Amino acid sequence: MSEHLYRDLAWLPAAPPDFNAQCRALLQDSADCGRRLRFLATHALDENQLNRLARTIGSLQQAGADLKPLLPFRLGVLSNSTLDFIKPALVATAARHGLALECISGHYDQVMQEALSPDSIVNTAKPDAVLLAIDYRALPIQTRLGSEQAAEESTTRAVGYIETVRNGLKAHGTTVIVQTLATPAERLFGSMDRLLPGTTQNVLSRINARLAANVLGTSDLLLDVAGIAATVGTENWHSPMQWNLAKLPFSNRYLPLYADHVGRLLGALKGKSRRVLVLDLDNTVWGGVIGDDGLDGIQVAQGDPTGEAHLSVQRMALELRARGIALAVSSKNNDDVARKPFREHPEMLLKEDHIAVFQANWNDKATNIQAIAKELSLGIDSMVFVDDNPVERNLVRRMLPEVAVPELPEDPALYARTVAAAGYFEAIVFSDEDLKRADFYQDNAKRVELQKAAGDLDAYLKTLNMEITFQPFDETGRARISQLINKSNQFNLTTRRYTEAEVAEAEHDPSCFTLQVRLSDVFGDNGMISVIICRPGAASDWQIDTWLMSCRVLGRRVEQAVLRQILSRAEARGIQRLVGVYRPTDRNKLVENHYSNLGFAQTGTEPDGTTHWELAVAGTHVAEAPMTVRVIGLD
Amino acid sequence: MDNKDIYERLTPIFHDVFGDDSLTLRPDMTADDVPEWDSLTHIRLMLTVQKEFNVKFSAAEIGRLKNVAGLAELISAKAR
Numbered sequence: 001m002s003e004h005l006y007r008d009l010a011w012l013p014a015a016p017p018d019f020n021a022q023c024r025a026l027l028q029d030s031a032d033c034g035r036r037l038r039f040l041a042t043h044a045l046d047e048n049q050l051n052r053l054a055r056t057i058g059s060l061q062q063a064g065a066d067l068k069p070l071l072p073f074r075l076g077v078l079s080n081s082t083l084d085f086i087k088p089a090l091v092a093t094a095a096r097h098g099l100a101l102e103c104i105s106g107h108y109d110q111v112m113q114e115a116l117s118p119d120s121i122v123n124t125a126k127p128d129a130v131l132l133a134i135d136y137r138a139l140p141i142q143t144r145l146g147s148e149q150a151a152e153e154s155t156t157r158a159v160g161y162i163e164t165v166r167n168g169l170k171a172h173g174t175t176v177i178v179q180t181l182a183t184p185a186e187r188l189f190g191s192m193d194r195l196l197p198g199t200t201q202n203v204l205s206r207i208n209a210r211l212a213a214n215v216l217g218t219s220d221l222l223l224d225v226a227g228i229a230a231t232v233g234t235e236n237w238h239s240p241m242q243w244n245l246a247k248l249p250f251s252n253r254y255l256p257l258y259a260d261h262v263g264r265l266l267g268a269l270k271g272k273s274r275r276v277l278v279l280d281l282d283n284t285v286w287g288g289v290i291g292d293d294g295l296d297g298i299q300v301a302q303g304d305p306t307g308e309a310h311l312s313v314q315r316m317a318l319e320l321r322a323r324g325i326a327l328a329v330s331s332k333n334n335d336d337v338a339r340k341p342f343r344e345h346p347e348m349l350l351k352e353d354h355i356a357v358f359q360a361n362w363n364d365k366a367t368n369i370q371a372i373a374k375e376l377s378l379g380i381d382s383m384v385f386v387d388d389n390p391v392e393r394n395l396v397r398r399m400l401p402e403v404a405v406p407e408l409p410e411d412p413a414l415y416a417r418t419v420a421a422a423g424y425f426e427a428i429v430f431s432d433e434d435l436k437r438a439d440f441y442q443d444n445a446k447r448v449e450l451q452k453a454a455g456d457l458d459a460y461l462k463t464l465n466m467e468i469t470f471q472p473f474d475e476t477g478r479a480r481i482s483q484l485i486n487k488s489n490q491f492n493l494t495t496r497r498y499t500e501a502e503v504a505e506a507e508h509d510p511s512c513f514t515l516q517v518r519l520s521d522v523f524g525d526n527g528m529i530s531v532i533i534c535r536p537g538a539a540s541d542w543q544i545d546t547w548l549m550s551c552r553v554l555g556r557r558v559e560q561a562v563l564r565q566i567l568s569r570a571e572a573r574g575i576q577r578l579v580g581v582y583r584p585t586d587r588n589k590l591v592e593n594h595y596s597n598l599g600f601a602q603t604g605t606e607p608d609g610t611t612h613w614e615l616a617v618a619g620t621h622v623a624e625a626p627m628t629v630r631v632i633g634l635d
Numbered sequence: 636m637d638n639k640d641i642y643e644r645l646t647p648i649f650h651d652v653f654g655d656d657s658l659t660l661r662p663d664m665t666a667d668d669v670p671e672w673d674s675l676t677h678i679r680l681m682l683t684v685q686k687e688f689n690v691k692f693s694a695a696e697i698g699r700l701k702n703v704a705g706l707a708e709l710i711s712a713k714a715r
Contacts, residue, residue, distance in 0.1 A: 022655060048651035048683055055654055083674045245694050246678045253686070 002044070004245075005414070006232050011406035011422040012044040012483035013397070017050060023056045034067040034100070039401055041095035046141055047255050047300040054088035056096060060420070061102065062378070070100035071270055076122035076130035077103060077163070080138030080525075081249040090131075093259035097267030098381070102405070112161075129175040129269065131223070131262060132165060134180040135249040136204055151197035157208040162211065166220065176220045177265060180208040182229035182237055182250065218339040221265050221428055228254075228261055264426035274404055274424040275378055276629070277320055280387035281331035281360070282335055282336055285350065286310045287412065290336050291324075291490040291551065291587055294565040301347045309412035313386075314349040316416040321354055324440045325425055326376055326436035330368040330385070332554055334589050335360045335447060338470055351632045356441035357448060362590055364555055365392050366386045366399035366454035372504055376441075384424045388412070389552065390523045391464065399455035429484045461556060464521040466627035468558065470565050472634055473507035473514040480528050481516055484548060489587035492548040493580065493594060513569060517562060519553055519627075527552045530562055540576040542566075547580070557625035563598050564624070569634065570617045598622070601615070636714055641707045648687055652680045655691055661705035 094101035106114030287299030338360035517530035602615035
């Protein structure tokens with residue numbers, strides 16, 4: 001992920017390697033092109049990629065292609081600087097926000113004429129909105145230093161100019177988007193620039209305050225360019241070289257960011273803003289895994305940097321909720337385990353009744369997000385899904401491309417900032433109804449039943465290019481094996497704990513069959529994710545003493561791959577039967593049906609809920625899992 | 636970075652900027668040889684080259700450029 005969160009739109013995934021080819025393919029076959037355009041636009045595109053996409057959109061528009069579900073939007077743009085750079089970026093970015101944009105610009109540096117004349121290019125086009133992309137260099141802000149009166153006069157003159165343009169456009173029945181003015185980096189005196197009447201800094205901040213006050217309460221919109229420039233730094237925003245060279249009002253490196261901000265406003269105008277924040281729990285809302293680490297083990301406390309990082313996610317969620325965004329949970333957990341921190345952890349800011357829909361189960365998250373949307377009677381395209389796990393993120397992106405799924409950096413300290421930077425919840429009005437909406441969603445933390453699965457999971461798993469590695473216990477793996485044996489609670493059939501010495505014993509016992517299992521995928525190496533110990537049972541049985549797995553790789557069909565491996569080794573050693581046992585704890589309900597799912601036959605139940613299972617080695621066929629198998633040191 | 640490397644890295648930049656993936660660079664190539672090469676795409680080309688090669692050109696240096704060979708020389712001098 002880029003270090004430049006804002007500049008590089010780092011919440012968006014990197015462009016696909018075949019981006020150019022996909023653009024070309026759209027011109028050959030325009031079937032479903034609206035969705036495909038939106039998919040391509042929903043990546044972190046640089047200026048040239050935005051241009052390419054804009055050309056593609058332009059060609060499709062000219063050919064009269066059906067761009068549904070993108071909504072047509074006609075935007076006029078008036079500016080005192082070069083628009084040719086801005087326009088394609090706006091067109092391509094608008095597709096990200098659900099719009100098929102047509103951009104109309106007036107003649108260069110003819111802002112007033114375009115606004116006032118009924119037969120100007122912009123006014124005759126009857127645009128849905130007009131963006132007034134005026135920069136401070138267009139305004140007369142020379143004043144006498146030190147004179148309050150002169151500074152006010154200068155402010156009134158500049159604001160008056162913009163108001164005249166705005167009223168001219170409004171008279172032709174359009175919505176006007178007024179920009180605040182980014183202040184230059186250069187100071188005349190230093191800090192005194194802010195307080196001394198008549199400096200550029202001083203006058204620009206007066207103008208910006210006045211512009212904002214004038215737009216408030218009208219049907220027009222404000223694009224806070226001064227705010228964007230401040231966020232990325234005015235030193236970066238303004239490029240004197242590019243202004244001189246081509247009258248670019250800001251550095252072209254910030255074109256994608258600027259265009260995204262415009263796209264958010266236009267999207268909001270068309271009701272495309274997001275309304276629901278769906279949160280993963282483990283390592284997102286708190287640090288650690290509640291099912292393994294327990295209530296005392298998760299990190300969610302003040303004073304601990306990791307805990308505070310996750311608390312900042314909770315704080316952001318609560319702030320969003322207070323302005324009318326619904327909160328939901330999608331977590332791979334047992335329901336009661338997942339709810340426990342909300343109910344019992346004293347440091348949790350989020351409580352159960354803040355959550356409108358609470359989906360903690362072991363199903364895929366796409367299906368759960370679909371259920372959440374249905375329960376809230378909102379479209380899939382209203383949802384934002386935040387999860388630290390790249391595999392879950394990509395699964396949801398693939399199954400439900402309409403859901404916004406931000407990329408997250410390694411460090412949880414930046415999660416909240418990243419979600420905020422993406423601007424998913426851009427709004428153009430705020431009303432009493434928004435304030436009340438939080439209460440409307442209150443009360444339930446409802447759990448809803450799942451309908452049919454959202455999509456083809458196996459097809460997604462194939463794209464992960466998983467490689468599974470089987471290896472008997474060895475010295476190198478010993479410490480990690482024993483760590484997993486002593487830490488895993490959820491996917492753990494027997495929860496038998498062994499010391500490192502006992503692990504070494506199993507390693508050296510020729511009658512034991514052991515496996516350490518590793519998994520890598522396109523996102524990197526997951527390391528050791530599963531441990532198996534089979535001990536000799538009656539005559540030609542293997543007793544599965546230990547079978548555990550990291551929940552991180554749940555739903556990837558690793559269990560099937562492991563069973564295939566055990567079966568083939570068992571067969572080679574003349575073993576006829578696998579004998580399994582499930583010993584229930586308060587944490588491992590997840591694997592209650594593990595053996596029955598894998599085709600074992602139940603042979604007994606004990607009063608404490610322990611179940612016994614067996615599987616014949618000969619004649620058992622387990623379907624191949626979608627991953628490459630590597631075997632080391634087994635023969 | 637030798638001349639061959641520079642041309643290899645310049646080629647996809649030209650493809651992106653001019654939206655034509657079939658362009659083959661030649662040292663004597665000028666704006667007259669590429670229909671999409673106008674004052675606007677020229678600026679874009681200059682900005683993209685500076686970003687991709689992590690170099691900075693002054694307006695005067697850009698103004699003096701005559702053809703692709705000149706651009707490659709400028710990059711080579713700056714990247715040293």
